[in-house]
Amino acid sequence: MSAHPRLSLNQATIKYADLATALRVTAAAGIASIGLWREPVAEVGLAAAQRLVAASGLRVSSLCRGGFFTATDPDLRRAALAENRRAIAETATLAAAGAAGSAPVLVLVAGGLPDGDRDLPGARERARDAVGALVDDAVAAGVTLAIEPMHPIYAADRGVISTLGQALDVAEQFPAATVGVVVDTFHVWWDPQLAEQLKRAGAGGRIAGYQVCDWITPLPADALLARGMMGDGHIDFAAITAAVSDAGYTGDIEVEIFNQGIWDADPAAVAARTARCFAAHVGA
Amino acid sequence: MSAHPRLSLNQATIKYADLATALRVTAAAGIASIGLWREPVAEVGLAAAQRLVAASGLRVSSLCRGGFFTATDPDLRRAALAENRRAIAETATLAAAGAAGSAPVLVLVAGGLPDGDRDLPGARERARDAVGALVDDAVAAGVTLAIEPMHPIYAADRGVISTLGQALDVAEQFPAATVGVVVDTFHVWWDPQLAEQLKRAGAGGRIAGYQVCDWITPLPADALLARGMMGDGHIDFAAITAAVSDAGYTGDIEVEIFNQGIWDADPAAVAARTARCFAAHVGA
Numbered sequence A, B: 001m002s003a004h005p006r007l008s009l010n011q012a013t014i015k016y017a018d019l020a021t022a023l024r025v026t027a028a029a030g031i032a033s034i035g036l037w038r039e040p041v042a043e044v045g046l047a048a049a050q051r052l053v054a055a056s057g058l059r060v061s062s063l064c065r066g067g068f069f070t071a072t073d074p075d076l077r078r079a080a081l082a083e084n085r086r087a088i089a090e091t092a093t094l095a096a097a098g099a100a101g102s103a104p105v106l107v108l109v110a111g112g113l114p115d116g117d118r119d120l121p122g123a124r125e126r127a128r129d130a131v132g133a134l135v136d137d138a139v140a141a142g143v144t145l146a147i148e149p150m151h152p153i154y155a156a157d158r159g160v161i162s163t164l165g166q167a168l169d170v171a172e173q174f175p176a177a178t179v180g181v182v183v184d185t186f187h188v189w190w191d192p193q194l195a196e197q198l199k200r201a202g203a204g205g206r207i208a209g210y211q212v213c214d215w216i217t218p219l220p221a222d223a224l225l226a227r228g229m230m231g232d233g234h235i236d237f238a239a240i241t242a243a244v245s246d247a248g249y250t251g252d253i254e255v256e257i258f259n260q261g262i263w264d265a266d267p268a269a270v271a272a273r274t275a276r277c278f279a280a281h282v283g284a
Helices: A019-028 A038-044 A046-056 A074-097 A120-141 A164-171 A194-203 A237-246 A260-264 A267-281 B019-028 B038-044 B046-056 B074-097 B120-141 B164-171 B194-203 B237-246 B260-264 B267-281
Strands: A007-010 A033-037 A059-067 A105-109 A144-147 A179-184 A207-212 A253-255 B007-010 B033-037 B059-067 B105-109 B144-147 B179-184 B207-212 B253-255
Touching: A007 A059, A007 A267, A019 A033, A019 A038, A019 A046, A019 A267, A033 A038, A033 A046, A038 A046, A038 A059, A038 A074, A046 A074, A059 A074, A059 A207, A074 A105, A074 A120, A105 A179, A105 A207, A120 A144, A120 A164, A120 A179, A144 A164, A144 A207, A164 A179, A164 A194, A179 A194, A194 A207, A194 A237, A207 A237, A253 A267, B007 B059, B007 B267, B019 B033, B019 B038, B019 B046, B019 B267, B033 B038, B033 B046, B038 B046, B038 B059, B038 B074, B046 B074, B059 B074, B059 B120, B059 B207, B074 B105, B074 B120, B105 B179, B105 B207, B120 B144, B120 B164, B120 B179, B144 B164, B144 B207, B164 B179, B164 B194, B179 B194, B194 B207, B194 B237, B207 B237, B253 B267
Parallel strands: A007 A033, A007 A253, A033 A059, A059 A105, A105 A144, A144 A179, A179 A207, A207 A253, B007 B033, B007 B253, B033 B059, B059 B105, B105 B144, B144 B179, B179 B207, B207 B253
Antiparallel strands: none
């Protein structure tokens, strides 16, 4: 049985599966695309990962993730840029190994405030500058850098780019083929400007990825794991998907869920459940 | 010893103190103003509360809180409006009982999504309509309705008005003397549009209150209690206070902290610590 043709299973949803397992259960669930993470790729090495991806027949919808750009220390900053250059190269390699329709998209998370630092505008400026510093590398590799605005719950410790509008303010300083945004329902569903910013993103050709998962309450004790399967929470996926589609996005739709209960379940069962919930709720 | 002349201790910071105790420890800490809550007022009754407040010599900076406007059920909606009309009357009574400079300000929290309801724009529309339904009552009572935008972490279950800009979009549909906004650092500190929306709020005379507390990480298990004493977290109070002052706000500044550790401490010690941390960090 085939899942929705645009569904992509982001590896974070089956975090404890290694790359080979992730590729296998994704394909077995009839899902045609996968969103990869750098850590499980590094476990097997890039060359082996490339072979595994090619053999799977799956598309690659993105690589997660680059970013973490906000250090003030010059050495840490240089190290972050070097790490992102490696991530750009990996993105190009893995997308080339994927089936036709794969997307050379590197998801970028800005990073939070350095320890003891309360200068939020300064951290945001450093994130912007880092994107700028990577643009030539991305152009050379044919990779799109996709800035992911993160829910304001993470502004202090994970991502200082908090809204779609703010991500577009950065992206629009660079060519659209090279710098775009990722729209993740978990991060943006609450935004009163969502409809208008999706239109803006679409008009500029800036939507480089669309990810879905639900906002559940009460929030789990670990706010990083506060994501739910579609249908388990409060998000109106059909409305947001319609707005993303109206904005012209036709690419893969990743399901990316950080949730301890889902991580603890059998990955094959999670892949199958993801396909069912996607069909029932996402409205693609 | 006197605390900062604009400091007001919001009762929520010493949640387990009854009204008489709250008034006593506030005055004993040299704090000249208090933000009241309806529940401890109701415990003693409005007439007794009025006498206690008058005898305390303290200013009243606001009453928390009205709102919770998002029910779809017509009976629940009527009940919410009736409850808010009582809160408006209480606000007028208590502000009149307070010392000169008291502010007849009722803080409004919009309310979340009804159970099983995913129509966020609809809930936002109902919140706006409810404010409109209360305007005449507020005018008659000489009370300012102060819409408090809530951090997006609470959009599903507590407050569907998520940004200062969105709160102003509602407030500006009504006269400035009757409908304003509350700026709470916890709720707005992450907002990339904060500076511009504070300017807008100030230019329109819409800032009806300013509350401070810190954003701490990691978030406690109960996200409702995720607030910290100023200096314990990531917020640059001096920068936000300067922007609020530049916007023309000269009223009391409330310290409102929901935090189990602070609630469990001796309220007199909390009041004294609040005065010290306010002086050290808030920049007023």
